[in-house]
Amino acid sequence: MEINKQEQLSLYHKYLGNFKPGRNILSPIRDEKTPSFCVFYKGDKYLWYDFGIQQGGDINSLMKRMGNTPLYALNKIDIIKSLPVENKYEYDIEETSFSHESLTYWNEYNIPLEILKIFNVGVVKTLYLKKEKKKIIIASSRYYNPIYIYKYLSSQNHCTGILNNYEDNLLHWKIYCPSGKPFKWKSNLHGLWIDGYNIIPDNISTLIITKSRKDVMVLHTLGYHAISFNSEVININVEFFKLLKNRFKNIYILYDNDETGIKNAKRLAEKFNIICKYIPHNMECKDISDVVKKHGKKTAIKIVNHLFYGINN
Numbered sequence: 001m002e003i004n005k006q007e008q009l010s011l012y013h014k015y016l017g018n019f020k021p022g023r024n025i026l027s028p029i030r031d032e033k034t035p036s037f038c039v040f041y042k043g044d045k046y047l048w049y050d051f052g053i054q055q056g057g058d059i060n061s062l063m064k065r066m067g068n069t070p071l072y073a074l075n076k077i078d079i080i081k082s083l084p085v086e087n088k089y090e091y092d093i094e095e096t097s098f099s100h101e102s103l104t105y106w107n108e109y110n111i112p113l114e115i116l117k118i119f120n121v122g123v124v125k126t127l128y129l130k131k132e133k134k135k136i137i138i139a140s141s142r143y144y145n146p147i148y149i150y151k152y153l154s155s156q157n158h159c160t161g162i163l164n165n166y167e168d169n170l171l172h173w174k175i176y177c178p179s180g181k182p183f184k185w186k187s188n189l190h191g192l193w194i195d196g197y198n199i200i201p202d203n204i205s206t207l208i209i210t211k212s213r214k215d216v217m218v219l220h221t222l223g224y225h226a227i228s229f230n231s232e233v234i235n236i237n238v239e240f241f242k243l244l245k246n247r248f249k250n251i252y253i254l255y256d257n258d259e260t261g262i263k264n265a266k267r268l269a270e271k272f273n274i275i276c277k278y279i280p281h282n283m284e285c286k287d288i289s290d291v292v293k294k295h296g297k298k299t300a301i302k303i304v305n306h307l308f309y310g311i312n313n
Helices: 005-016 059-065 100-107 113-118 213-221 238-247 259-272 288-295 297-307
Strands: 037-042 045-050 055-057 090-096 121-131 134-140 148-153 171-176 185-187 206-210 226-229 250-254 275-277
Touching (some): 113 121, 213 226, 213 297
Parallel strands (some): 206 226, 250 275
Antiparallel strands (some): 037 045, 171 185
16 A cells, blocks of 8 residues: 555665755664655655665665665555564674663663663664675764664563564674664564563463553663554564463553554554553653653652552552
């Protein structure tokens, strides 16, 4: 199904961060110091062009160039079916230890180093694209622009057989650049993956489904147990949801309170008969992480307690 120009632009922003169409930004598909990559509107769609390599295309071609699954299965931005196709691009990731500078970002959300270790969050020193016999630098962390890696290991995932076809004991990953430079997200994930499930104690009766690993970690520091999927708009496996309902007495959705978050929360709620909750708009925050950053941990606890009144574990 075709999507309108605003939905196309939303997808570019999701993967490239904030930018103004028509103005050059740093290329997300190669390393450069001078911006030479542009997203622009032509005809009935937003297109991209990289002047450095004199190549361009639409959002699908960009996703392929960035090593992500192309969004052929997009249905009005509500549903993205991940295609089980082999990633044609191979990457090498050189990690480094957390420094004071790379911890600063997480400290804003009251997430300490020990929580980052529990949730398998690391720091990328350099990301390389392997092309033929060469390794091309795609991105490197700087003290003013750290890059993080969310790690996924099939053998540590209690639901591997339900979620995807990976039984390979290999590292799968999602790379996160908070600044959006040179890109916002990059991953080698296909299918449905979850964050937080394998660390929830057996005796917990209430589960919150939120939209990101960061929100899962924030809720963990506030005393709540949560999971997130690797995309807010991905199709959720019915068998996996049966597993959740058999394990947890109460299941709630806490997605962003923006248009996309509300639409996708309602989609899940209607499909699986669960309850949606949202951060109040008067907080001027779209998610629980923003509440902690803007208003502090004590206020965030009050907000969550109010949203899930009567939850004791």
